[in-house]
Amino acid sequence: MTTTATPATTEADPPAPPEDPLATRRVAPRRRYGRWVVTAIVLALTVEAVRALAANPAYQWDRISYYFTLDVVLDALLVTLEVTAVSAVVGFVGGVILALGRLSGNPLVNALSWFYIWFFRSLPLVVLLIIIFNASLFFPRIGINIPFGPSLVSYDVDGLLVPFVAAVVGLSLNEAAFAAEIIRGGLLSVDHGQIEAANALGLSPWRRLRQVVLPQALRSIVPGYVNQLIGLVKASSLVYYVSLVDLFGIVYQLESTHVSDKVAILLVGTAWYLLLAAVLSVLQHYVERHYSRGWEVRR
Amino acid sequence: MTTTEKTTEKITEGVRVRNAHKAFGPHPVLKGIDLDLAPGTVTVVIGPSGSGKSTLLRTLNHLETLDLGYVSVAGELIGVREHDGRLHELSPRQVRRQRARIGFVAQSFNLFPHLTVAANVAEPLLAHKVAGWDAAYTKAYDLLDRVGLKHRCTDYPRQLSGGQQQRVAIARALALEPDLLLFDEPTSALDPELVGEVLAVIKELARSGRTLVVVSHEIGFARDVADHVVFIDGGVVVEQGPPAQVLDHPQNARTREFLGKVR
Numbered sequence: 001m002t003t004t005a006t007p008a009t010t011e012a013d014p015p016a017p018p019e020d021p022l023a024t025r026r027v028a029p030r031r032r033y034g035r036w037v038v039t040a041i042v043l044a045l046t047v048e049a050v051r052a053l054a055a056n057p058a059y060q061w062d063r064i065s066y067y068f069t070l071d072v073v074l075d076a077l078l079v080t081l082e083v084t085a086v087s088a089v090v091g092f093v094g095g096v097i098l099a100l101g102r103l104s105g106n107p108l109v110n111a112l113s114w115f116y117i118w119f120f121r122s123l124p125l126v127v128l129l130i131i132i133f134n135a136s137l138f139f140p141r142i143g144i145n146i147p148f149g150p151s152l153v154s155y156d157v158d159g160l161l162v163p164f165v166a167a168v169v170g171l172s173l174n175e176a177a178f179a180a181e182i183i184r185g186g187l188l189s190v191d192h193g194q195i196e197a198a199n200a201l202g203l204s205p206w207r208r209l210r211q212v213v214l215p216q217a218l219r220s221i222v223p224g225y226v227n228q229l230i231g232l233v234k235a236s237s238l239v240y241y242v243s244l245v246d247l248f249g250i251v252y253q254l255e256s257t258h259v260s261d262k263v264a265i266l267l268v269g270t271a272w273y274l275l276l277a278a279v280l281s282v283l284q285h286y287v288e289r290h291y292s293r294g295w296e297v298r299r
Numbered sequence: 300m301t302t303t304e305k306t307t308e309k310i311t312e313g314v315r316v317r318n319a320h321k322a323f324g325p326h327p328v329l330k331g332i333d334l335d336l337a338p339g340t341v342t343v344v345i346g347p348s349g350s351g352k353s354t355l356l357r358t359l360n361h362l363e364t365l366d367l368g369y370v371s372v373a374g375e376l377i378g379v380r381e382h383d384g385r386l387h388e389l390s391p392r393q394v395r396r397q398r399a400r401i402g403f404v405a406q407s408f409n410l411f412p413h414l415t416v417a418a419n420v421a422e423p424l425l426a427h428k429v430a431g432w433d434a435a436y437t438k439a440y441d442l443l444d445r446v447g448l449k450h451r452c453t454d455y456p457r458q459l460s461g462g463q464q465q466r467v468a469i470a471r472a473l474a475l476e477p478d479l480l481l482f483d484e485p486t487s488a489l490d491p492e493l494v495g496e497v498l499a500v501i502k503e504l505a506r507s508g509r510t511l512v513v514v515s516h517e518i519g520f521a522r523d524v525a526d527h528v529v530f531i532d533g534g535v536v537v538e539q540g541p542p543a544q545v546l547d548h549p550q551n552a553r554t555r556e557f558l559g560k561v562r
Contacts, residue, residue, distance in 0.1 A: 197409035200360060201423040201471070202395035211422065215413045294413045294455035 063264035076250035087171035095179025120177035167239035186221030318368035330534035346531035402472030462493030
């Protein structure tokens with residue numbers, strides 16, 4: 001605190017000496033002329049495309065709205081929803097079990113999980129569905145029996161494998177294999193320190209999985225998993241090959257019998273699949289938001 | 300307060316390590332460690348990186364399994380029981396019960412990022428069913444108050460500074476009221492200006508009658524707080540004793556060399 005002959009420089013310095021006018025100039029952002037050109041072109045193309053699509057008389061808007069809520073279409077939509085929903089649930093449970101199997105220290109469990117995933121990921125879904133539909137050729141009867149002993153209950157496979165069951169079994173087997181790898185990836189993404197902290201606090205393996213690992217793993221599982229679910233919705237169209245009339249099945253039947261309404265019927269099928277995917281995408285947004293709690297916040 | 304290896308009879312209540320051997324594959328990390336730490340004392344373990352000091356700390360709550368030798372706390376073998384002339388590893392349930400009585404604070408905090416600060420501290424109480432929901436959170440608020448973070452209860456860990464996160468981790472380690480607290484380089488991941496607030500909390504704990512074992516590079520902290528300093532190098536205890544002796548008048552050349560480097 002010595003106030004000697006030092007001149008005004010020790011006072012709060014002004015940001016720049018006034019004799020340099022350059023230092024007081026504002027910086028203007030570069031003008032992006034190219035961006036304006038691109039915007040204009042894209043806008044023109046978009047307007048033209050929308051006009052061409054919307055004003056196309058081939059669309060038969062009245063026929064579209066007729067087929068959109070036609071009873072047989074809605075029944076078929078229900079079949080698609082049921083097959084997808086059951087396969088999604090069974091596939092998820094199977095996927096969790098397989099993922100834990102792949103992460104297990106038990107070499108046999110590990111190898112079997114790997115084999116399952118390899119097998120069902122490799123087999124084309126159509127082939128798998130047809131094999132299952134004809135499973136009675138491989139195993140005429142299925143049941144529970146004491147190993148090397150008498151049979152307790154047994155059923156005729158042909159009687160069990162109605163189209164709906166065959167479809168769900170095929171889709172679930174396939175779904176579980178893909179789900180397993182997505183879930184395993186998510187579990188691996190959790191920092192090892194989290195598991196160690198849970199261990200140091202004496203958490204049981206179940207509580208560690210449910211309270212610590214899974215909530216964090218789901219954060220990275222969800223985007224890939226919704227991809228997989230949308231794929232499942234679309235793959236469910238293959239159940240037509242096991243004589244189940246789903247959304248694709250009804251569209252296929254209608255458009256071949258009502259040739260004059262072909263465009264409208266195809267568009268109805270398209271619209272319903274887009275809607276289902278849209279529902280899943282919106283769901284994804286909210287689930288992701290839920291599991292990102294605590295992550296996006298920054299000090 | 301400080302103990303040397305002779306007085307085994309009177310200190311069975313503390314931490315005892317005997318002939319601790321541990322190898323990771325072909326690499327021996329602990330080569331026969333003996334320690335006796337009296338209850339209620341603060342021990343600071345120092346040593347160069349790779350010396351085995353963190354591994355030693357992690358054997359005290361059975362995060363690492365010993366190949367040979369044993370650890371006991373308050374007279375109870377940790378992670379093993381004796382049967383037919385061998386030491387057999389305990390069931391996971393029994394290990395969890397023992398870990399509940401030993402607090403552990405890691406270098407990288409390892410708070411659960413998806414849970415609020417209060418939920419992090421309440422988690423061990425809920426997991427071990429020692430308190431209901433209300434009681435667990437009441438206790439969590441109380442513990443966070445003690446580390447000066449009551450006002451951050453509803454925040455998520457990532458909204459806190461490193462020092463604050465480590466104080467939450469300490470509160471979480473205290474939730475089950477352990478008699479023994481282990482700190483694995485608690486300030487090594489912190490910016491220099493945040494080290495003080497964490498060390499202050501640990502100093503406060505040192506006065507609470509708990510047994511503390513701290514792996515640390517903070518020589519000043521060791522001099523201030525430790526009753527006992529252990530210098531480990533190459534998987535063996537090179538030198539141990541009161542801080543005034545080990546830190547200021549080291550007898551061993553390796554101790555002198557190490558202290559010369561960290562100062």
